[in-house]
Each structure stands twice: as C-alpha cells, then as structure tokens.
Amino acid sequence: MSNIVAIVGRPNVGKSTLFNRLLERREAIVDSTAGVTRDRHYGKSDWNGVDFTVIDTGGYDVGTDDIFEEEIRKQVQLAIDEATSIIFMMNVEEGLTDTDQEIYRLLRRSNKPIYIVINKVDSSKEELPATEFYQLGIDKYFTLSSATGSGTGDLLDDIVNDF
Numbered sequence: 001m002s003n004i005v006a007i008v009g010r011p012n013v014g015k016s017t018l019f020n021r022l023l024e025r026r027e028a029i030v031d032s033t034a035g036v037t038r039d040r041h042y043g044k045s046d047w048n049g050v051d052f053t054v055i056d057t058g059g060y061d062v063g064t065d066d067i068f069e070e071e072i073r074k075q076v077q078l079a080i081d082e083a084t085s086i087i088f089m090m091n092v093e094e095g096l097t098d099t100d101q102e103i104y105r106l107l108r109r110s111n112k113p114i115y116i117v118i119n120k121v122d123s124s125k126e127e128l129p130a131t132e133f134y135q136l137g138i139d140k141y142f143t144l145s146s147a148t149g150s151g152t153g154d155l156l157d158d159i160v161n162d163f
C-alpha cells in the first residue's frame with residue numbers, strides 16, 4: 001500500500017513551500033488534466049528510507065485569503081479521499097482564523113491521521129504566540145519554519161512512524 005500525505009490549509013500559510021522542501025531535488029508531477037486532479041501537485045519524497053507521495057492541495061495561483069467555503073470543502077474532501085495522512089497547516093503570522101476552524105471541523109470527520117502544523121515559526125519568539133492554536137481543542141501541534149526547514153524532521157518522524 002502506498003502512503004500519501006496531503007498538505008491542507010488556507011492560501012498563503014506555506015503549503016507549497018513545505019511541499020517543495022519535501023520534494024527537494026525530486027521532480028514534481030504536475031497533472032494539468034481537468035477533473036479531480038486539477039490544481040493539485042503531486043510529488044515523491046522519502047524519510048528514513050520510507051517512500052511516500054505528497055499532495056500540495058489548493059489552487060497554487062490563489063494569492064489571497066479570498067477562498068470560498070465551497071472550494072475549501074472540496075479541497076478538504078479530496079484530501080480526505082486521496083490521502084492516507086493529512087498535514088493541516090496554519091500560520092502563526094495570521095493566527096487562528098475562522099476559516100482554519102472550519103477546515104479543522106471538516107477534517108475531524110475523517111478517520112485519517114491529522115498532523116497540525118503551525119508554520120512561519122522562524123525563531124523561538126514565535127513559539128509563545130503559537131499556543132493560541134490550542135483553542136482548536138488539540139493536544140499537540142508541530143511548529144515549523146518551512147522557509148528554513150526547521151521542525152520538519154520531528155513532523156516527518158511522526159508521520160512515517162504512523163504509516
């Protein structure tokens with residue numbers, strides 16, 4: 001069975017930055033055919049010798065927060081359908097938003113493992129503001145800087161361990 005990790009979250013939280021980092025020098029498979037794979041990037045990665053596929057969800061040309069509830073619903077449902085593990089990414093810069101809460105509400109309906117990631121924690125001074133995300137009612141989150149890669153090792157250790 002193949003392991004498929006989807007990265008889900010609002011525009012601009014840093015999904016594509018993490019996706020590209022996970023792929024490193026590997027080549028992304030861009031599927032431009034119409035249908036369910038539209039606007040989705042697929043790529044191969046591995047951690048500790050374990051191979052997996054990564055999906056970068058969402059229209060990667062969407063540069064704003066102007067995302068409709070229906071579109072979010074569609075993305076989340078596709079992630080739930082296609083993935084074996086889901087990374088739900090938010091960011092400390094913008095804090096916890098209503099849209100984040102809605103996405104999490106949808107994700108919780110699935111029985112797939114969900115890894116909560118707070119991105120843009122570029123230094124220790126963002127660790128305290130990140131505690132705001134406990135308001136989601138979660139026990140654990142990972143703080144990440146996708147820009148530098150810090151925190152990705154701990155996240156991948158857990159994801160691969162749960163395969």
Ligand code: GDP
Binds near residue numbers: 009016
């Ligand atoms: P997406 O819309 O969720 O795919 O977000 P992108 O990956 O396109 O990133 C949106 C913006 O956030 C870009 O300008 C990135 O350079 C920036 N960004 C991504 N990750 C980080 C991070 O860890 N720290 C900081 N400071 N900026 C980041």
Ligand code: MG
Binds near residue numbers: 059
């Ligand atoms: Mg993107």
